[in-house]
Amino acid sequence: MGEQTFREGLEDVVVAESQICFIDGKKGRLIYRGYDIHDLATHSTFEEVVFLLWHGRLPKKSELDDLKAQLHRHQSLPEPVAKAMSSFPQSASPMEVLRTTVSLLSTYDAEAGETSRDANLRKAARLVAQLPTIVAAWEQLRHGRDPIAPRDDLSIAGNFLYMLFGEEPSPAHQRVFDTALILHADHELNASTFSARVTAATLSDLYSAITSAIGTLKGPLHGGANEQVMKMLLDIGEVDRAESWVKQALAEKKKIMGFGHRVYRTEDPRATHLRKMSEQMGKEAGDLKWYEISQAVERVVREEKGLYPNVDFYSASTYYSMGIPVDLFTPIFAVSRIAGWTAHVLEQYEHNRLIRPRAEYVGPQDLTYVPLDQR
Numbered sequence: 001m002g003e004q005t006f007r008e009g010l011e012d013v014v015v016a017e018s019q020i021c022f023i024d025g026k027k028g029r030l031i032y033r034g035y036d037i038h039d040l041a042t043h044s045t046f047e048e049v050v051f052l053l054w055h056g057r058l059p060k061k062s063e064l065d066d067l068k069a070q071l072h073r074h075q076s077l078p079e080p081v082a083k084a085m086s087s088f089p090q091s092a093s094p095m096e097v098l099r100t101t102v103s104l105l106s107t108y109d110a111e112a113g114e115t116s117r118d119a120n121l122r123k124a125a126r127l128v129a130q131l132p133t134i135v136a137a138w139e140q141l142r143h144g145r146d147p148i149a150p151r152d153d154l155s156i157a158g159n160f161l162y163m164l165f166g167e168e169p170s171p172a173h174q175r176v177f178d179t180a181l182i183l184h185a186d187h188e189l190n191a192s193t194f195s196a197r198v199t200a201a202t203l204s205d206l207y208s209a210i211t212s213a214i215g216t217l218k219g220p221l222h223g224g225a226n227e228q229v230m231k232m233l234l235d236i237g238e239v240d241r242a243e244s245w246v247k248q249a250l251a252e253k254k255k256i257m258g259f260g261h262r263v264y265r266t267e268d269p270r271a272t273h274l275r276k277m278s279e280q281m282g283k284e285a286g287d288l289k290w291y292e293i294s295q296a297v298e299r300v301v302r303e304e305k306g307l308y309p310n311v312d313f314y315s316a317s318t319y320y321s322m323g324i325p326v327d328l329f330t331p332i333f334a335v336s337r338i339a340g341w342t343a344h345v346l347e348q349y350e351h352n353r354l355i356r357p358r359a360e361y362v363g364p365q366d367l368t369y370v371p372l373d374q375r
């Protein structure tokens, strides 16, 4: 191993070549397949971004129509999977349910073990279509209600909100949610995507890679942070409590959820959009409290620690103002990130080599075995 140096947390270590996503952490730029996130958030749709991430170019109208039709065809869950979900304990968290159900889907997919790119693209489309259905269905099932069947005239964003609330969402809500999906769709080698690629690199199947990724996204240092942000805002409760709350947490050496990033040294470009969306959704709900508390927290964290909000910070108040339950925030992240995960798994298979780094051994050496009765 000689000259190789150990980098804790693999900071700044380059472990793959990729054509999918570029981040300039100093300038706060995020690019999907050559397109700036600001352009995509303003002009595109989630379905179009899914196509872009998979194929490396924007779709023609007929291609986008085909993808939408394919997604609509697959958005219902196979009957045995829906039935299995209804037998999960009602206390199961939505992320546990999502992880388990995605794994279960593989057992009912006749193509699960197929390795061609076309088969993997078909499986990826089924997952993009089915993840929103799983998350919304669980919200109904855990409250003792029947899941609401998806409609085939709504977008992924519109359908998710429809299946969650049982009524067609307003155009403003659909657009905000669609934009949130675009903003979360990919982010280079974040922990969950790396996890998916490590699994794929053993030539394991797509479902296994995505199951790994969901388990990795769940942690509060990664996608799970958005739920922790909302818990913090609820705990703060009033704008005039924000400053003392944050200062006390920092004095106790606690991390403020939704702040800091491994790559960005300036504002996360996604937070720029989500901040506006949080204000917009607060206004629509007739309650700007969560946006205002968020702003106060942002100001104090900036003054005290020089840290910027990441994607998880303003998504929390945005979703909460839309009436979405807090423990669905991280599953919603997965509903979007499935686009990026599957794109990365496809790319991994195309130029695969087993991912197997080394550890620097710092444990004891040359010990002599002591028989059990002499210890």
Ligand SMILES: CC(=O)SCCNC(=O)CCNC(=O)[C@H](O)C(C)(C)COP(=O)(O)OP(=O)(O)OC[C@H]1O[C@@H](n2cnc3c(N)ncnc32)[C@H](O)[C@@H]1OP(=O)(O)O
Pocket (backbone or CB within 6 Å): 009, 190, 220, 221, 222, 223, 225, 254, 255, 256, 257, 258, 259, 260, 261, 262, 263, 305, 307, 310, 311, 312
């Ligand atoms: C979708 C996503 O995954 S975005 C990230 C979501 N996660 C969060 O929001 C959780 C809160 N943030 C964090 O824990 C971190 O900033 C991470 C995990 C995002 C990045 O971690 P790392 O790159 O390993 O940075 P690390 O944790 O070493 O922090 C560097 C320094 O900044 C401080 N710091 C970083 N983030 C925070 C924070 N949110 N609150 C307070 N201090 C922080 C650390 O305490 C550390 O200070 P020190 O050098 O005095 O010990």
Ligand SMILES: O=C([O-])CC(=O)C(=O)O
Pocket (backbone or CB within 6 Å): 184, 186, 187, 188, 189, 190, 191, 262, 263, 310, 311
């Ligand atoms: O890139 C990261 O480390 C985390 C992140 O922001 C994401 O996954 O969206």
